[in-house]
Each structure stands twice: as C-alpha cells, then as structure tokens.
Amino acid sequence: QLHLVDSGGGLVQPGGSLRLSCAASGRQFDYYAISWFRQRPGKEREGVSCISSAGATTGHADFVKGRFAISRDNAKNTAYLQMNSLEPEDTAVYYCAARGGRCSRHADEFDYWGQGTQVTVSS
Numbered sequence: 001q002l003h004l005v006d007s008g009g010g011l012v013q014p015g016g017s018l019r020l021s022c023a024a025s026g027r028q029f030d031y032y033a034i035s036w037f038r039q040r041p042g043k044e045r046e047g048v049s050c051i052s053s054a055g056a057t058t059g060h061a062d063f064v065k066g067r068f069a070i071s072r073d074n075a076k077n078t079a080y081l082q083m084n085s086l087e088p089e090d091t092a093v094y095y096c097a098a099r100g101g102r103c104s105r106h107a108d109e110f111d112y113w114g115q116g117t118q119v120t121v122s123s
Contacts, residue, residue: 002027002112006096009117012086016121020081022096022114030054030074033103035110036081038092038119048094049081050103059103063089086121093118 008020022034035050049060049070058070067086072079079096094117097110104110 002029002032002098004096004098004112004114006094006114006117009094009119011120011122013123014087014121016086017082017084018086018119020083020094020096020117020119022079022081024077024079024098029077032098032100032112034070034072034079035097035099035103035105036070036079036094037097037107038090038094039116040089040092043092045095045107047105047107050105051079052103057103059105061105083119086119088121091119091121 003026005023012018030053033052036048037045038048039045049068051058051070051072055072067084069082096114098112099110
C-alpha cells in the first residue's frame with residue numbers, strides 16, 4: 001500500500017497563490033506517477049497536472065494556462081502543486097493520486113489517493 005496525505009489548501013483571494021503537498025509513505029515513491037485531480041462543487045473529478053515517476057515529464061490540463069507547476073522530491077517522498085494566479089473557478093477539493101507507469105488523465109487508472117484538501121478562492 002502507498003499512503004498519501006494531501007495538505008496546503010486554504011482560503012486565498014483571487015490572484016493569490018497556494019502550494020499543495022502530497023506526502024507519501026509505504027511503498028517505493030519513485031515508482032509511481034503522481035497526479036493532482038480536483039473536484040469542483042457539482043462537477044466531476046478532473047485531472048489538473050501529472051508528473052512522471054522520475055519527474056522528467058509533466059502534463060497539465062488546458063485550464064491551468066501556465067498558472068500551476070507540478071514537482072516532486074523523491075528523496076522526501078513528496079509531490080507538490082504550486083498554484084499561482086488563482087481564480088474563483090479554481091475552488092475545489094484537490095486530491096493527489098498515484099499509479100505505476102505513465103501519467104494519465106483518467107482518475108479510474110489511479111490506485112492510491114490522498115484524502116483531499118480544500119482550496120477556496122474568494123474575496
């Protein structure tokens with residue numbers, strides 16, 4: 001089992017920034033691609049960003065528009081999502097997830113999930 005713990009969410013004003021963290025324990029962290037998903041109120045869960053197991057490859061949803069950056073520190077068993085220029089439409093519960101193999105934008109292809117962290121963008 002790979003255990004994931006999300007943190008770093010909170011209330012931020014439009015245009016502000018937050019850094020989410022995903023701390024892993026259990027299995028070998030650097031075997032897994034890590035993705036961040038989000039679920040906005042009344043919406044389905046959607047992929048935000050993904051990073052390959054070694055960190056060499058990243059991908060982002062179109063709505064990120066260069067505002068977010070995903071990274072990982074395998075020595076610390078932690079992945080991050082730096083979110084800048086936040087908009088009210090970014091309000092959601094954000095989840096990190098892990099899968100062996102390549103990145104994917106499909107939530108049902110991920111084996112392990114964090115508990116989620118709430119991000120609220122409001123003035």
